[in-house]
Amino acid sequence: MKVSFQTKSRHGYSVEFSPYYPQRLACATSQYYGLAGCGTLFVLDTTPNGLVPLRIYQWNDGLFEVTWSEDNDNVLVTAAGDGSVLLWDVSHPQGPLKALKEHTKEAYSVHWSQTRSEKFVISGSWDSLIKLWDISQPNSLTTFSGHRSMVYSVRWSPHIPGCFVSASGDQTLCVWDVRKPQFAQTVIPAHEAEVLSCDWCKYDQNMVFSGAVDGTIRVWDMRNPHTPVNQLQGHQLAVRRVKASPHAGNILASCSYDFTTRIWDMTAPTALEVIEHHTEFVYGLDFNLHIPGQIADCGWDELVHVFSPRILQP
Template structure:
């Protein structure tokens, strides 16, 4: 793997590995993880690639192989060395970057591909949620060897499961059944069902500044904002992508700023409070752009990954002088 600066972006090549997800460490400013798969995730194995930034660019810190494609990754919120990936064989893997060995634990309960994994960010709980093509979401405590609860209700594959950063025990999910759902782990049931798009919904995220605001990204190329207090229609709609939106992330630093990546090879930055919300379009990949994250440590730093076998870290112009 080689790192090369180019076009303002630091690039790490991942030969033979197609990127599905990337996430900055919540603890170490220069560290990030990428979940990747061989053969576009259709066959072959997967690799968790842990990267480190230094003066020379992005360096390869450690990698871990799994015998099926890896589709998502989440860092532990209570141990800077630990992360969890999820894969095409229906399992979750718990890794320790301080140990150059196989997974600490493997959790295998889902019956189909696990496409989404997220570690709770609210204080006082160490819970992980996974979403699968078996139409279920599962709740895990990494210290317990089996799932704590299974959430049923979606009528299509689950593509995204994201914890609320505000409300303990609350997460959202999106699905091929065209709905956004909000769940409460205390009741193990769905709280809210929103028919958010007339298309499969591949991604969602919670606003870091408003506990009632979520955004969805769908195969219909649109992003829609939802206020949980009034779900009859979206509070905003963002148009511009030309193929399915694969991932969407709210900014940790700006209340009305978000980013999205798409199968149209682009990453777009938006300010949904403006009459002309599209701030910038970044076109530096040559394949489906699947992974996207905004740094928790730097207001200007973004990472993404794509099926073109690269991970990129960069500063888009619109974040240099944010709204």
């Protein structure tokens, strides 16, 4: 069964399920396709009556990504077009609680550390910088400056504490260690185009996925990063986001400017399933940690969908 929610004059950029509550998800959106105007953060619950907003928060610039806290079930962080990293609390009707602003251009990606002992957030920006934050502190802890172009995506390793990967318009993936911020541990010339998205396999600490403007997804083994393990082809336009399944090590999903969301087996050359329920660019995508086979996506057609692709149903 599919349930949907209309974000009404707000264009979806990012969607993420709560790591605590199976029915809850958040969607970061922007007015005027993110080119101008304000942003809205929707916190939604799946109910028998469909997707119902729990909170709707406004900000004076576009919101480009949302991530949930891993140590507080009410806390979220968003990346904003004015360079801010914003902290929100669902238990507070007004917000944000805090705006951390050091980036000089759009903050485009944020991710909360998935290692429970860490309370760190990383942010990637169009100023080509990545910053490490302890959200209880007013200033960033470290700045990573190895990319030569916009940083589109940052993702913590779910396996290795203090390790994260970033994707950039300079056509590279970089793997970083927060203890050695002076330089990237690994630099991969990943695509012959801007790299818009990256993610780690949840079952193999060495496997990383990348998606690029050239419409391809590549699978990388960090032990031998010179050549991709596989290339997944089928998207007709840029791959906006790739997400690895938390339930099966070989499964990943992607969404694209070609209006589709696709499910893949990382060992196969073509998609297992193509979902065509958006009429504009599909920007946001996530798996539900609590409900195997359930996915959410959002797009510039002002719609959020929560659904279970046929191929993932038991």
